[in-house]
Amino acid sequence: MPTLTIDNQQVTVPDGTTVLEAAEQLGIVIPHFCYHKALGAVGACRMCAVTVVEGTFKGLKMSCLVKAEEGMVVTTDDQQSVEFRARVSEWLMLNHPHDCPVCDEGGECQLQEMTIASGHGLRRYTGKKRTYNNQQLGPFIAQEMNRCIQCYRCVRTYKDYCGGKDFGVMGSRNRVFFGRFKDGTLESDFSGNIVDACPTGVFTDKTYRFKSRYWDLQEAPSICPHCSLGCSTVPGGRYGELQRVRSSVNEKVNGFFICDRGRFGSSYVNHPERPRQATRGSWKLTVDEALQQLDVKARELINQHGPESVLLLGSNRASLETNWLLQRWAEEIGCRAPLLSAHLPRHQAAQVAAFDLADRLCSLEKVRQSDLVVAIGADPLAEAPMLGVALRQAVRSGGKVKVFDPRPVELPCDFEKQTVSPTELLDLLDGTSVESKQLVDLLRGAERPVLVAGGLMLGAGGMLRLKKIAAAASNDQRNCLVHPLLGGANSFGAALLSLPEQDDLLTRLESERIKMLVCVETDPLLEAPDNERFAKALSLLEELVVLDYLPTPLSVHANLFIPTTAPVESEGTFINNEGRQQLFAPVIKPRLPISVTGEGNHPPREFIDVAPGSDPIPSWQLFQQLLGEATDLPTLREKMKTAVPRLIDFETLQPGGVSCRVAHVDERCIYTDEIPAAPEESLQLVVTPARYGSDLLSRYSAKLQPRFTEACVQLHPQDAAARGLQDGAKVVLDTVEGPFNLTLKCNDKMAIGCALVENGPKFQQLVPGGKLSFCKVHAGMSHG
Amino acid sequence: MPLLRDIKGFFPPFWVTFRNMFRKPVTVQYPEQMPELPERYRARLVLTRDPDGEERCVACHLCSGACPVDCISMQAAEAEDGRRYASWFRINFARCIFCGLCTEACPTLAIQVTSDFEISKRDPLKLVYEKDDLLVDHCGHNDEYSFYRQAGIGVAAPRGTNPSESAPVDVKDLLP
Ligand code: SF4
Ligand code: SF4
Ligand code: SF4
Ligand code: FES
Numbered sequence: 024m025p026t027l028t029i030d031n032q033q034v035t036v037p038d039g040t041t042v043l044e045a046a047e048q049l050g051i052v053i054p055h056f057c058y059h060k061a062l063g064a065v066g067a068c069r070m071c072a073v074t075v076v077e078g079t080f081k082g083l084k085m086s087c088l089v090k091a092e093e094g095m096v097v098t099t100d101d102q103q104s105v106e107f108r109a110r111v112s113e114w115l116m117l118n119h120p121h122d123c124p125v126c127d128e129g130g131e132c133q134l135q136e137m138t139i140a141s142g143h144g145l146r147r148y149t150g151k152k153r154t155y156n157n158q159q160l161g162p163f164i165a166q167e168m169n170r171c172i173q174c175y176r177c178v179r180t181y182k183d184y185c186g187g188k189d190f191g192v193m194g195s196r197n198r199v200f201f202g203r204f205k206d207g208t209l210e211s212d213f214s215g216n217i218v219d220a221c222p223t224g225v226f227t228d229k230t231y232r233f234k235s236r237y238w239d240l241q242e243a244p245s246i247c248p249h250c251s252l253g254c255s256t257v258p259g260g261r262y263g264e265l266q267r268v269r270s271s272v273n274e275k276v277n278g279f280f281i282c283d284r285g286r287f288g289s290s291y292v293n294h295p296e297r298p299r300q301a302t303r304g305s306w307k308l309t310v311d312e313a314l315q316q317l318d319v320k321a322r323e324l325i326n327q328h329g330p331e332s333v334l335l336l337g338s339n340r341a342s343l344e345t346n347w348l349l350q351r352w353a354e355e356i357g358c359r360a361p362l363l364s365a366h367l368p369r370h371q372a373a374q375v376a377a378f379d380l381a382d383r384l385c386s387l388e389k390v391r392q393s394d395l396v397v398a399i400g401a402d403p404l405a406e407a408p409m410l411g412v413a414l415r416q417a418v419r420s421g422g423k424v425k426v427f428d429p430r431p432v433e434l435p436c437d438f439e440k441q442t443v444s445p446t447e448l449l450d451l452l453d454g455t456s457v458e459s460k461q462l463v464d465l466l467r468g469a470e471r472p473v474l475v476a477g478g479l480m481l482g483a484g485g486m487l488r489l490k491k492i493a494a495a496a497s498n499d500q501r502n503c504l505v506h507p508l509l510g511g512a513n514s515f516g517a518a519l520l521s522l523p524e525q526d527d528l529l530t531r532l533e534s535e536r537i538k539m540l541v542c543v544e545t546d547p548l549l550e551a552p553d554n555e556r557f558a559k560a561l562s563l564l565e566e567l568v569v570l571d572y573l574p575t576p577l578s579v580h581a582n583l584f585i586p587t588t589a590p591v592e593s594e595g596t597f598i599n600n601e602g603r604q605q606l607f608a609p610v611i612k613p614r615l616p617i618s619v620t621g622e623g624n625h626p627p628r629e630f631i632d633v634a635p636g637s638d639p640i641p642s643w644q645l646f647q648q649l650l651g652e653a654t655d656l657p658t659l660r661e662k663m664k665t666a667v668p669r670l671i672d673f674e675t676l677q678p679g680g681v682s683c684r685v686a687h688v689d690e691r692c693i694y695t696d697e698i699p700a701a702p703e704e705s706l707q708l709v710v711t712p713a714r715y716g717s718d719l720l721s722r723y724s725a726k727l728q729p730r731f732t733e734a735c736v737q738l739h740p741q742d743a744a745a746r747g748l749q750d751g752a753k754v755v756l757d758t759v760e761g762p763f764n765l766t767l768k769c770n771d772k773m774a775i776g777c778a779l780v781e782n783g784p785k786f787q788q789l790v791p792g793g794k795l796s797f798c799k800v801h802a803g804m805s806h807g
Numbered sequence: 808m809p810l811l812r813d814i815k816g817f818f819p820p821f822w823v824t825f826r827n828m829f830r831k832p833v834t835v836q837y838p839e840q841m842p843e844l845p846e847r848y849r850a851r852l853v854l855t856r857d858p859d860g861e862e863r864c865v866a867c868h869l870c871s872g873a874c875p876v877d878c879i880s881m882q883a884a885e886a887e888d889g890r891r892y893a894s895w896f897r898i899n900f901a902r903c904i905f906c907g908l909c910t911e912a913c914p915t916l917a918i919q920v921t922s923d924f925e926i927s928k929r930d931p932l933k934l935v936y937e938k939d940d941l942l943v944d945h946c947g948h949n950d951e952y953s954f955y956r957q958a959g960i961g962v963a964a965p966r967g968t969n970p971s972e973s974a975p976v977d978v979k980d981l982l983p
Contacts, residue, residue, distance in 0.1 A: 120959035124867035124914045125891040152959060154967035156975045167960060193978045200978035233883040233891055236868040262882075618882070625895035625937050 027095035028077075042086040042097055043071055053099055054108055054137050056115075056222050057174040058087035061279040062184060068115070068174045070137060072107045073099045083107060105141075112141040118153040118197075119223075120169045127165075128224030130237035134172060153197060161208025162729040163215055163287055165229040168200060172223055177201050180220040185280065186415045186435025187211030201225070208729075211435070212408050212714060215286040219270055219279075230287055230726045231267035235259070243608040244271055244679025246597050247285040248340065248590050249718050251509040252387065252407045253599030254281045255679060258289060258591045262626075263634065264616035265292040265591055275386045275681045276603065278416075282408035283730070284714070288721035292589045293616055296574040299636040302584045310638055310645070313585045317541070317568055318649055320583075321356050324538045324565070332538040334531060335361035338545030339373075339511030340719070341642060342595030343604075343670075344656075346513070346520050347663050348646035349543055355650055363517035365547035367527040369510040369792035371483035373518035374692050376476070376507040377602065379490055381687030384601040385473060385504035391416040393504075395469035397462065398426045399489060400448050400480030404433060405712045406508045407600070410475065411435050425465070427451060428480065429709050430779060431737075431772035444707050444774040445480060445795055446698055452481075452488035454495065466496030466503050476507040478514075479712070479792035484696020509600045510792055511718065512590075516598035519669060519685065529553065532560035539566040543642055544587060546575035549719060552793045553760045570642055573723050586639035588613045593641035594656055596673075602685045604671045608678035613639040698795060705797040706742065706778040708758055712791045713783025722784045734786035736765040736800060737779040743769050746800060753803040756780065759796055763788060764803055849907045850924035852898055854917050854938065855947035857954065859963070862942065863917035865954065866893035870909030870918050878902035879909060890955065890962050893938060900926055901934040915954040919947040 026035040029046050036045045041064065043053050056068035064087035073086040077096035080089070083103060098104065116138060123129045155168035178201055181187040189210045194200045203209065217226045240259035247254040247268075254277035258268045268289045270281040291297075301313035308316070324332045335353050337346040349361050364370035376384070390396060390413040403410040414424045415436035424438035429445055443451060451458050466472045474496075476489050486507065496503035509515060528551055531537065540561075546569075548554045561567060561580060569581035572589045590597075591610040598604050615636030617626045647653050654662075660673035669686045676682055701707070715730035716722040736756045738748070748754060750769040755762050756778060765780070773779055778798050782791050835842045844850075857863045866883030878901075884894035909918050928934050955963035959972050967974040 122958040122960050124865050124869065124954065125958065125960065129867070151973040152971055154959065154972050154975045155978070156966060169959060169966075194976070195981050196983065198976040198978055198980065200976075233866070233885050236872070238872055239868060621895070623894065625897055628932055628935060630932070 133222035251600035260611035262617035291723035372478035398475035401477030429774035483694035873912035
């Protein structure tokens with residue numbers, strides 16, 4: 024722990040800290056370009072020069088490269104350093120184009136800031152500027168290579184940190200170029216990070232091109248709603264439109280970066296068909312009238328037909344506050360406790376994570392630091408993309424990654440893959456098989472082992488088995504930690520609020536005399552298994568009420584529709600997959616974007632008090648109104664904390680902070696997994712989320728459309744051959760939920776004896792996370 | 808002595824009036840007669856064009872950022888050739904205080920002041936000027952500057968062909 028003096032202030036820092044980082048602790052910001060906390064230092068830009076007065080090597084040094092030493096004396100504001108840095112700025116500007124006014128980075132550009140800070144205003148160099156030709160890098164990233172200052176941050180982010188392969192540095196001397204070998208779409212699922220990493224305007228967000236200036240954007244710390252990891256983001260909007268998302272820092276969760284699904288999947292907020300008006304059939308209502316009708320109807324039905332006649336359905340898209348108030352309202356009107364998920368197996372898996380595994384959960388940071396990660400039934404890039412990047416960091420610092428999964432899992436790092444079918448996965452976790460014992464031994468041999476539990480593939484039963492493995496692999500010195508992957512942004516929260524026992528939506532709809540269903544920010548037609556049966560059950564209802572902010576198919580069927588706000592338009596809480604209770608702040612107000620009201624031209628020329636389309640209010644406020652207790656959010660949260668003691672005291676949390684994990688409990692779930700017998704000649708059905716468009720939010724995001732994949736069923740070539748089928752053939756997939764016509768794709772990286780389908784925008788009928796089931800694949804009818 | 812003071816104070820105003828009766832009047836008979844304004848008088852703003860006749864404004868938001876009363880708003884868009892322009896541009900002259908800070912901020916010399924001060928209207932909405940009302944078809948005070956000829960990103964001239972630039976490098980060239 025050396026103590027050093029920087030600009031006459033003393034600071035003690037851990038061994039290995041650089042002078043630049045030590046100065047940061049004192050609040051002294053040394054200008055820099057190529058140093059980045061997540062990427063480290065390479066000494067490429069020479070901007071961080073300081074003078075070492077006392078130390079092993081004296082003189083002008085690059086502070087990002089010099090380690091702090093005991094008794095070191097450093098000055099950052101002496102004439103020599105200041106002048107040197109000013110000259111560096113000047114030479115970095117030699118070739119820089121004169122185009123800040125048309126550059127999207129303008130206003131949030133590190134080069135602009137450093138140039139101004141170092142006082143370089145007038146150009147002295149009169150030679151010619153070097154120029155480059157740009158590349159077309161696909162739908163997400165725009166390139167303007169003339170602006171580059173050769174700091175290498177992009178390639179360190181894209182390749183080294185995120186594991187992308189198709190981007191790099193080319194050329195020599197002053198011709199170094201950062202891009203792909205040829206024009207083409209950047210393939211990495213984390214390509215957007217180079218926008219945040221590049222300190223100049225070389226790489227900018229193409230989907231946000233020329234939309235706004237940084238200083239005009241409304242921004243606030245938020246939580247990515249696209250998967251259960253809950254990465255920290257800063258969405259930005261203007262004129263009623265959500266325009267972009269950039270990553271924010273949470274060292275316990277995402278670190279510094281986010282995935283492309285999170286970054287470019289935000290335009291669902293501006294969906295042209297987004298419902299913004301309360302309606303009953305074709306009648307327009309005010310929100311107050313709609314709430315009144317909802318309340319009256321629910322109470323009336325309960326009076327007439329008893330508490331079973333009204334069913335409330337919460338979701339993992341709705342905030343913790345909303346789900347909790349939904350439960351309160353159910354108590355108030357006297358109906359049975361709401362279901363907080365339309366998909367029972369997924370919900371049960373989340374409950375196992377929220378109750379049984381709660382004392383073993385670990386953050387993504389722990390995954391990054393692990394020396395052995397074993398992922399069981401998990402496809403990180405499909406279920407929780409940033410986990411893939413976290414695994415890469417584990418590998419980069421010497422750890423090993425092993426994956427057991429039936430799918431053709433890809434990761435941005437080296438890993439060992441064991442392709443096993445879903446039933447084999449359960450055998451692997453039974454604790455008695457040879458493989459199971461080997462797995463425990465493997466985990467025992469590691470210092471910081473982490474098990475990644477794919478909740479969709481394992482289900483509650485598998486998760487409980489995995490818990491036993493984790494227990495067997497732990498000893499007095501260290502625990503074997505678990506990092507579960509769940510269905511949605513607030514799956515953990517919904518699971519934590521519900522009783523360990525919950526029954527199935529469909530069974531209840533079909534078996535009981537339910538007259539009214541209230542769906543809060545969920546669409547069981549898309550999210551529940553067997554949507555055909557669900558659609559049938561719907562027709563038996565007397566009243567279907569939908570509260571949502573997406574134009575889901577269900578909202579079309581609704582008798583009563585009440586618009587709510589998207590997460591970026593309201594405050595709320597999500598609990599992520601490892602139980603971290605994270606708050607998000609409102610970014611924009613709900614309203615029709617000016618680009619819509621002005622039809623692309625200038626905004627309408629009229630004076631109005633209320634912006635059009637600003638009816639939606641946050642769903643938690645709707646339920647507060649129904650409960651007749653319109654308190655402010657802190658009061659509500661205080662009540663929640665009292666009612667649910669596991670929650671962290673909300674006052675200690677703030678949006679954008681690292682946040683804390685909820686307390687664990689002794690309650691246990693009792694779920695079992697029966698492995699059904701396989702019918703003859705059948706294949707195990709594996710439904711996996713598509714990387715883009717499986718969660719409803721990204722499905723409704725126009726920006727992500729270029730990444731949507733075509734529907735197909737995948738078989739191992741061996742299975743295909745056994746059925747006399749060829750790659751590309753039209754086949755019929757026969758499942759318990761009916762037959763589907765699909766194209767066949769052979770994939771030798773997947774498990775034998777399985778049929779794999781992706782749930783995504785092009786194929787929505789089967790949802791991932793169901794119970795083990797079997798299917799058949801045979802040649803389709805040839806038409807004509 | 809108040810009486811003496813009053814008598815003394817009685818005559819000078821008459822004298823002043825009398826003296827000025829023979830001066831040339833400075834009052835301008837506006838609106839019958841137009842006043843002569845200094846060349847750099849700051850009144851209504853316009854958006855000028857560059858010497859090639861293209862819109863100068865690149866919708867960079869610097870003027871709206873500089874404006875102390877927030878009366879400028881706009882939306883940028885991209886034309887097919889990569890040119891950034893304002894798809895709409897609005898100045899609310901009911902709010903504008905004619906400080907000219909926008910013109911100082913403008914990096915393209917697009918927004919310029921004119922001496923047209925006659926913009927009072929009964930309906931404040933008529934003081935909200937849209938791009939069509941603002942755009943003129945001359946260069947204003949400066950008939951030489953063209954931003955895209957300096958910017959070097961290949962809009963007005965192909966990349967690397969402006970006078971201050973060398974031709975694009977061959978990145979696959981390994982020669983020293
Ligand atoms: S493209 Fe950006 S990040 Fe990459 S080297 Fe150039 S300035 Fe740095
Ligand atoms: S990993 Fe998940 S939470 Fe993180 S940015 Fe991607 S989709 Fe969002
Ligand atoms: S500062 Fe000039 S170029 Fe920029 S938006 Fe205003 S008028 Fe247009
Ligand atoms: S930050 Fe130290 S050389 Fe770039």
